Amino acid sequence: MPTRDVFNCGRRRLLAVGTVALVSSLRPRRALAQAASGAKIRIGIIGSGRIGGTVGGLWVKAGHPVFFSSRHPEELKEMVAKLGPLAQGGSVERAIAFGDALLVAVPYGALPKIGGDNRSALDGKIVLDACNAVASRDGDIASEVERNGIGVTSQKYLPGTRLVRAFNTLSYMILAREANRPDPKLAIPIASDDLEAVRLAARLVRDAGFEPVVVGKLADANRFQRGGPGYGQNVTAAELKRTLSLAP
Numbered sequence: 001m002p003t004r005d006v007f008n009c010g011r012r013r014l015l016a017v018g019t020v021a022l023v024s025s026l027r028p029r030r031a032l033a034q035a036a037s038g039a040k041i042r043i044g045i046i047g048s049g050r051i052g053g054t055v056g057g058l059w060v061k062a063g064h065p066v067f068f069s070s071r072h073p074e075e076l077k078e079m080v081a082k083l084g085p086l087a088q089g090g091s092v093e094r095a096i097a098f099g100d101a102l103l104v105a106v107p108y109g110a111l112p113k114i115g116g117d118n119r120s121a122l123d124g125k126i127v128l129d130a131c132n133a134v135a136s137r138d139g140d141i142a143s144e145v146e147r148n149g150i151g152v153t154s155q156k157y158l159p160g161t162r163l164v165r166a167f168n169t170l171s172y173m174i175l176a177r178e179a180n181r182p183d184p185k186l187a188i189p190i191a192s193d194d195l196e197a198v199r200l201a202a203r204l205v206r207d208a209g210f211e212p213v214v215v216g217k218l219a220d221a222n223r224f225q226r227g228g229p230g231y232g233q234n235v236t237a238a239e240l241k242r243t244l245s246l247a248p
Helices: 003-037 050-061 073-083 092-098 108-117 140-148 150-157 172-178 195-208 218-224 237-243
Strands: 043-046 066-069 087-090 101-104 126-129 162-165 187-192 211-216
Touching: 003 195, 043 050, 043 092, 050 066, 050 073, 050 087, 050 101, 050 172, 050 195, 066 073, 066 092, 073 087, 087 092, 108 140, 108 150, 126 195, 140 150, 150 162, 150 218, 162 195, 162 218, 187 195, 187 218, 187 237, 195 211, 211 218, 211 237
Parallel strands: 043 066, 043 101, 066 087, 101 126, 126 162, 187 211
Antiparallel strands: 162 187
16 A cells, blocks of 8 residues: 555544543533533433433433433333333443433443453443442352442442442332422432532433432442432432432
């Protein structure tokens, strides 16, 4: 291949990589702007089982475009069809590319592979992490969560993301039943090191039909991980704040 052709080919590859990086960097900004303005937000769901399917469905009903994904996307067709034109289904990679914000709701042991396989695509993304570590299912990583706290551990395995812990404390049946109930709404605790990501997550919690309670930073997410005082609390925001000794 002539030198000029090699140079042009290399330049095209660099431009393509640069374009992907630029688009990825703009998406969190777009999501934040949409959250501030009240506009609808493109959401990707990684893991569309009971929690991911339930919360994603609530967001569709609130008018957000949602892309559901799983290891077996063909199994999502019926759910997506019932939710209507704002819902799509497919692969994890497509959900990440679609979403200006993401919800991850998978068995906790799957996080390292998701983070490793999709590291560049996830970089800079605002990610709501609803995963819980269960020793009998997830193995050694559950011990790591107990030692270091779930927020810190999730950030380790989803590096580069703007991570928010959310939607991990209650069963899908409670979420489906209590969403959009009359005030006072059901409380959903959230935690993050990123104040802008917290604001977007709080907006999405409200749009799903609940009241967000900001517990603190990722290191504080252990207060509502499995076994923590905020876990499994089917209560109002005021009641949850009292349980966790948070300011009213």
